Amino acid sequence: MTDINQRLAGKTCIVTGSGGSIGRATALRFAAEGANVVGCDIAVSAAAETVRLVEQAGGSMISVHPLDLTNKDQCERLVAEAVKRFGGVDVLFNNGAMAYFAWIGEMSDDTWYKTINEELNLVFLLTRATWPELVKSRGAIVNTASISAWMGLELLPGLAHSAAKGGVLSLTRHLAMEGRLHGIRANSVSPGTIETNQTRPILEDPVWSKKQLGRAMINRMGQPEEVASVVAFLASSDASYVTGADIRVDGGVLAW
Ligand SMILES: NC(=O)c1ccc[n+]([C@@H]2O[C@H](COP(=O)([O-])OP(=O)(O)OC[C@H]3O[C@@H](n4cnc5c(N)ncnc54)[C@H](O)[C@@H]3O)[C@@H](O)[C@H]2O)c1
Numbered sequence: 461m462t463d464i465n466q467r468l469a470g471k472t473c474i475v476t477g478s479g480g481s482i483g484r485a486t487a488l489r490f491a492a493e494g495a496n497v498v499g500c501d502i503a504v505s506a507a508a509e510t511v512r513l514v515e516q517a518g519g520s521m522i523s524v525h526p527l528d529l530t531n532k533d534q535c536e537r538l539v540a541e542a543v544k545r546f547g548g549v550d551v552l553f554n555n556g557a558m559a560y561f562a563w564i565g566e567m568s569d570d571t572w573y574k575t576i577n578e579e580l581n582l583v584f585l586l587t588r589a590t591w592p593e594l595v596k597s598r599g600a601i602v603n604t605a606s607i608s609a610w611m612g613l614e615l616l617p618g619l620a621h622s623a624a625k626g627g628v629l630s631l632t633r634h635l636a637m638e639g640r641l642h643g644i645r646a647n648s649v650s651p652g653t654i655e656t657n658q659t660r661p662i663l664e665d666p667v668w669s670k671k672q673l674g675r676a677m678i679n680r681m682g683q684p685e686e687v688a689s690v691v692a693f694l695a696s697s698d699a700s701y702v703t704g705a706d707i708r709v710d711g712g713v714l715a716w
Pocket residue numbers: 476477478479480481482483500501502503506527528529530555556557558559578582604605606607650651652653654655656657658659
């Protein structure tokens with residue numbers, strides 16, 4: 461019988477952007493469920509702090525930092541570290557990303573390309589690097605999309621961000637289709653407004669905050685742990701018949 465508190469026991473799980481809000485919450489959640497966590501982040505001290513918190517909680521985690529996921533060689537190095545330390549990879553959580561915002565009239569070429577590179581290309585690069593290990597383990601992929609993949613947010617100049625996250629969403633469906641031949645499942649989560657390092661400054665603006673939070677049926681910001689719990693479900697065998705799906709973790713924004 462599956463121990464529902466230890467669904468990831470003995471599984472090796474890569475978490476990207478493990479120094480960030482959702483990445484850290486997920487590293488802690490995966491470790492609490494028995495996983496060997498392999499973190500990475502471009503931000504050194506934040507990544508190291510996540511390792512400290514996981515170890516303090518009694519979990520197992522290594523981390524490669526600084527690591528830039530837009531660099532193919534560094535993605536390959538991350539997978540090699542996971543294999544060297546834990547013998548393979550069972551779960552890939554593509555979470556780390558950086559968006560740049562501008563309305564179309566002010567959108568520079570650089571802002572557009574940077575956002576596509578740092579939100580979409582990095583998902584492709586690490587997934588390709590991890591694929592042979594996921595084939596061996598009949599593993600699971602969870603990608604972080606966004607409600608921006610599904611809708612335009614009135615106050616957010618998110619043209620490039622929406623395009624990148626729409627790419628993540630449809631890439632996930634395609635990965636599910638290719639992965640079926642190898643027992644690999646691929647799903648995504650679409651967070652709404654989650655209280656994180658990237659959103660906290662914007663939400664301090666009262667107009668923005670009222671308008672944005674007013675859209676949620678559950679009338680508050682989500683917490684990173686509320687995304688992490690859904691990611692852990694998708695990563696685990698509790699979701700063994702779920703692939704090609706997107707779960708919206710948005711307090712109901714997209715449902716009315
Ligand atoms: N916070 C929200 O409301 C919200 C909503 C929808 C989607 N998301 C998505 O959730 C994910 C996590 O974001 P978060 O809110 O926790 O933000 P965050 O800034 O706290 O975490 C993101 C982490 O990714 C790292 N990172 C960025 N680019 C990297 C790169 N090239 N190489 C290595 N590491 C890199 C950052 O250093 C950071 O630690 C992102 O994909 C984001 O788009 C967040």
